[in-house]
Amino acid sequence: MDQRNDLSGVALVLAAGVLWGTVGPAQVFADSSAAPVTLGGARILTGGVVLALTVLLTRPGAFRTLTRASWPPLLAASCATGIFQAAFMSSVARTGAAVATAVAFGIAPVSTGIVERIALGTRLTRAWAIGTATAIAGCALVMTPDGPIHVDPYGVLFGVVGGCCFGVYTVSAKRLTGNGVNMTAAVAVTLLIGGTFLAPWTLSGLPELGTARSLLLVAWLGPVTAALAYSFFVAGLRRVAAATAGTLSLAEPLVATALAMLFLGERMSVPVAAGSVLLLGGLAVVSLPGRPSRRSAGVEGAADGQGVTVRTARRRVRRGSV
Template identity: 45%
Template sequence: MRHQKHGFCGGSGLILGAMLLWGTVGPAQALAGTPLAPAALGGWRLLVGGVVLGILARRHLPALVPALRRGLARPLLICAAATGTYQAAFLCSTARTGAALATTVALGTAPVATGLIARALGGERLTRTWLVSTAAAVTGCALLMAPTGTGADALGLLAGTASGVCFGLYTVFAKKLATDHPHAHLPTVSALSLLLGAVPLVPWMVTDARALGDPAALGLVSWLGLAATALPYWLFSTGIASTSSAAVGTLCLAEPLAASFLGVFILHEHLTATAVLGSLLMLGGLAAACLPALRPRSPTPPAEPSATTPRAPQAEHHA
């Protein structure tokens, strides 16, 4: 499979850009303050993002049919199921435990889950760089978003963990799509995955459809669908072909980091000294996962035989 070369940090830079855009979801929801229920908002977000992404990639749609016949359907359905389940589980965790704890559990679980799933299903090697960067980033995430309350809802924590596992499943099977189907246009596949993922959330979307009449709700759905779904999924789908699943799992922690910075500079929230330390740890972990120089290098090819080295006689080939 031929990988395209990209600019800043290669595929990791594109993945990082996607995570930063996904990090705007929470602050945008807080600013809008709409009457839309979380499950309905998640469904509309997936629907709008999937439609827009499908329109942008429409010329690649005919190529999906033969790809589906060649085995694309199974990983596509797993990606779609993981997308829809992630939305429902994360929103459930947020409702029961609060945004800070839900985000900490989900995105703290995601890097470890992604690495272990990639190792179990694809035999992907977990490098020392991954271990160090993931440990630093997860620790930083816990410090950054450590909740102040003492109570913990067991079902909410379980739902947050499930959403982190779903992110890992999506990442590993999206990578499998890129590897096993190099001729499939991944943004187009992502568009179909988003649309299928919205299907389980249709009952909440229908029940709460009247809330779309509110200008704030309509503006929020537009932002989430365009800037926080269609564009980042395009970046994610393009970058994952040249980025390991384990590295993607670590880079996902840029999402809460971006949300935290937006909270400080736009929502005028205050970061404690512990949160600042957590931010620095996360930045270090993300840099370790992103910079190509910190990744293990491929083995050096054997040197060409010199002119003074006798060559072994080559066998003759006969027709």
């Protein structure tokens, strides 16, 4: 299976990455007393509730599109969503935001490409390989810590788990897009089930979530960075390959770095500047629409030739020449 990229799909996936990139800076700016896993659970639960209510009010029958055949990828996406939140935020807590982001989002494009190749049989192009390698190198430079680097082995392991979960989610959602499923309903279900996995931490942190800072933070994280961002992401998946979407997700650390410089007073060092250029270049490479393969071109040509033959035969029948 070989899929060419559509620029509208690229724009949707990038829009999701931009919204996801606001999560870290918003968390720092709000300075909430709630634990990271508590915030992660509240984020996806709130986003799931918002999307579910939207579906019920606008298209009540949409949940009926979730047939028995759609539940395996739906459950896989749900598990990946919940585990990603816990793993990534635990990685941040143990080894710092810079290292955790570099590990998780450096792994994500590779894991997405591998999972898509295994599960969907999608051919990984040379442009994807070059663009992904360039973007990962840029991500590593962008997330270079200013001070001493604290690398916790378990923190790195959590980051790897998070990156692998992102790949599983992306490919699972990609499979759902081809099954006639209403994707808004599907995203609502994945967020709600994923949030249920984190419910023990969310419930234990309710006092901290009840503060004004936490409520404002969750009001942004849930409806915008979860409900809206995931909706953009799965809509884009209809038009781009899952591996491409995984690489485009690297826009998230780039946006987070830009917001940190604009609103949190961080400065752009030489490695960050170089990394930004590499990251943007890599994203540009994987965003380019692919060329049709010779095999698909031959099939299209054969189909066109057959169509011409049929039309010619019909004309001859009308003229009595056959």
